[in-house]
Amino acid sequence: MNSESVLQMTSQMLVCRKIIVLTGLPGAGKSVVGDVAREMGLPVISLGDVVREEVAKKGLEPTLDNILRVANELRKALGKNAIAKLSINKIASACISNCIVVVDGVRSLDEIETIKESLLKDVIILAIHSSQKIRFERILNRGREGDPKTFEEFRKRDFEELSWGIGNVIALADKMIVNEGRIEEFINEIRKFFSEALRNWCT
Numbered sequence: 001m002n003s004e005s006v007l008q009m010t011s012q013m014l015v016c017r018k019i020i021v022l023t024g025l026p027g028a029g030k031s032v033v034g035d036v037a038r039e040m041g042l043p044v045i046s047l048g049d050v051v052r053e054e055v056a057k058k059g060l061e062p063t064l065d066n067i068l069r070v071a072n073e074l075r076k077a078l079g080k081n082a083i084a085k086l087s088i089n090k091i092a093s094a095c096i097s098n099c100i101v102v103v104d105g106v107r108s109l110d111e112i113e114t115i116k117e118s119l120l121k122d123v124i125i126l127a128i129h130s131s132q133k134i135r136f137e138r139i140l141n142r143g144r145e146g147d148p149k150t151f152e153e154f155r156k157r158d159f160e161e162l163s164w165g166i167g168n169v170i171a172l173a174d175k176m177i178v179n180e181g182r183i184e185e186f187i188n189e190i191r192k193f194f195s196e197a198l199r200n201w202c203t
């Protein structure tokens, strides 16, 4: 029996009602959403962490170049849905005992199709959007290892992600939250979104 059939069999045991996939360009605020989701008791699977794990497995430093190179190599070797394929067992595990599972960092419609087809669950796309200038300022302030240091590097990363199809995911989002104001307002809006989701699908 191949792994797809095993997953389809297992999907009947998965109790989750919805998978909320989180998308948005770098610095838009996805990690903040992930933190709020965890605070509210929801499991969050990060596709970015899956790429970082692959970078570490190869013994490479988590620099921006290495992260982008490994992500591109995985897509060439396994297809446009590579990162979703590598994450599917983690998502399925979270789906066994949670009503909603959040997947952070979806960058293409192919990844969404893979999640839908493998787990046979409804997928809701939550897109976070902010202007390029605001995102760049936030990334400079964040100072995360592997983050772009110049506007040129930052733009290169934006265009890399756009080439993977993230623009289509944002355009087809079920819910769009614009994050350009105070962080407290953003956090309140996210809490409201997850509270409604829990009320609609988990009671």
Ligand SMILES: Nc1ncnc2c1ncn2[C@@H]1O[C@H](COP(=O)(O)OP(=O)(O)OP(=O)(O)O)[C@@H](O)[C@H]1O
Pocket (backbone or CB within 6 Å): 024, 025, 026, 027, 028, 029, 030, 031, 032, 033, 048, 138, 139, 141, 142, 179, 180, 181, 182, 183, 184, 186
């Ligand atoms: N409304 C806001 N006001 C001020 N700071 C913010 C706001 N939203 C997010 N931030 C901060 O901006 C930085 C970037 O946000 P975050 O790390 O959540 O982006 P991201 O979408 O996860 O980016 P990436 O795709 O690169 O991981 C973080 O330090 C975050 O705390």
